[in-house]
Amino acid sequence: MNKKQEIYDEAAKLFQEKGYGAASMRDLAERVHLKASSLYSHIRKKEEILEKICADLAVWFTEAMERVEEMEATPREKVRELLSFHIRTAMDDPTSITVFSDEWKHLEEPYRSQFLASRRDYEERFRRIIQAGVSKGEFRPIDPNIILYTLLSGIRWLHHKQRLPIPQHREGLEMQVIELLLEGLSKKNQ
Amino acid sequence: MNKKQEIYDEAAKLFQEKGYGAASMRDLAERVHLKASSLYSHIRKKEEILEKICADLAVWFTEAMERVEEMEATPREKVRELLSFHIRTAMDDPTSITVFSDEWKHLEEPYRSQFLASRRDYEERFRRIIQAGVSKGEFRPIDPNIILYTLLSGIRWLHHKQRLPIPQHREGLEMQVIELLLEGLSKKNQ
DNA sequence: TTTGTACCCGAACAAGCGTTCGTACTTAAT
DNA sequence: ATTAAGTACGAACGCTTGTTCGGGTACAAA
Structure with missing residues (x-):
């Protein structure tokens, strides 16, 4: 439903698993079924x-x-x-x-x-x-x-x-x- | 004296301060007064x-x-x-x-x-x-x-x-x- | 039907990464 | 004097990173 919240939730899991530094935006994008560039329609950075x-x-x-x-x-x-x-x-x-x-x-x-x-x-x-x-x-x-x-x-x-x-x-x-x-x-x- | 030990000691401090992922070999080299490539005369990776x-x-x-x-x-x-x-x-x-x-x-x-x-x-x-x-x-x-x-x-x-x-x-x-x-x-x- | 807004994507960017390579210089052993 | 080993360096490689840009699609308002 709310894609922005989905991104935040999935990011938290990702940061937990791999650490902030090792978690890439491409990783995150894949988890919410997007491409990396599309994330920036929802977040600034x-x-x-x-x-x-x-x-x-x-x-x-x-x-x-x-x-x-x-x-x-x-x-x-x-x-x-x-x-x-x-x-x-x-x-x-x-x-x-x-x-x-x-x-x-x-x-x-x-x-x-x-x-x-x-x-x-x-x-x-x-x-x-x-x-x-x-x-x-x-x-x-x-x-x-x-x-x-x-x-x-x-x-x-x-x-x-x-x-x-x-x-x-x-x-x-x-x-x-x-x-x-x-x-x-x-x-x-x- | 022993440059290898100096590298290990300084690396530990660096890893502590910035985390392993954020600590770059160029950072480390600077701390032991070397260039990054020179580190590899002492360590493998x-x-x-x-x-x-x-x-x-x-x-x-x-x-x-x-x-x-x-x-x-x-x-x-x-x-x-x-x-x-x-x-x-x-x-x-x-x-x-x-x-x-x-x-x-x-x-x-x-x-x-x-x-x-x-x-x-x-x-x-x-x-x-x-x-x-x-x-x-x-x-x-x-x-x-x-x-x-x-x-x-x-x-x-x-x-x-x-x-x-x-x-x-x-x-x-x-x-x-x-x-x-x-x-x-x-x-x-x- | 036109306009606008929200979303998504591929391509590309500059920057930084760990690491390798060829080449010097120094020092000690032969 | 010659060799060998150890150490240092600049340049460069291949790769990944976060992020931007321009163009596309979908859908609702006008």
Whole structure:
């Protein structure tokens, strides 16, 4: 129906599979049953596709952060909510997430700087929630930066393992990852 | 002194900064004060460099795994030892680790398959240690695959943040990351 | 029926890529 | 002094890349 959207969707898959650099416009054209030159009736340039994928997901995460910040909840509940949102996004839209996580470096200026600024902002707000939890004694007294990056990074495998040896259904997987990150690997009281 | 080694070292840095695909042989040549054609007095082809970086690190990790497997220790101590090794490697050689983690996909066959097989083997042995810990009740009853990927992934930010806002010295940072992964974010008994 | 708009294509462009080739120059071994 | 090996270079090759251009077709509005 909407050819433009079809191009964007197929491009995301292609960027995920081969990486932005190795994905050629002729590859992409073939997937949407066009010739390369015809793509330019729908888009201005290749990088525009990357920009849109990254920008859309940045908005997606920023809006989630706003909702969480407005919650009446403890830092622990807020962190749990953010982790849950990240995990669900990774499972529902693994293609875009991969591009967002791994291919943003191919953005040209000024979009690259904009992207990084927006990511820094998101991380800063996440860090504030963590800092609050540490100050309250809800969290272990660990450097908030270390916590921030370890949590975010500890999740970054989900979108790669879409159909790999994880025999779980959504809720079970989400619960276990969150439990592991919040409560740790070691079993307590022993 | 040894020009070949200089090329390999500079190539690793270049691959890290721009990605394998975007790093051209002319870029690399300039960095070692040569012209592109002169590189081929020292190496056979571009991908050969990538092969060596990946293969060397694969050996590095496999040998560490062998030492850990031979330890007389609990699963918890073995996991702690492996995490410690990963973290130290990421901090001591962030350049190679980045290439090893992010650029291996550009390996051509049959090296790509070899690399993946070796990685699967490593993960399988790591998984066995985790499984032992779960069976003994030392670890939480979480799917060993989820534990494996979350632990390995939770560390994968260190090599990117070489000179970023982590004001820690080595031991402190290593201790805190391991504490966070093994004991969790939440403070106990409250 | 004419005009306009949206879409598609083949051909071609300039630029960049990894790599090869022929040829020098330097250095050490014979 | 002669040979051989090692290293460096400029030029060029064949290929792929993103993108442009001019011309074509389809279809709806005027």
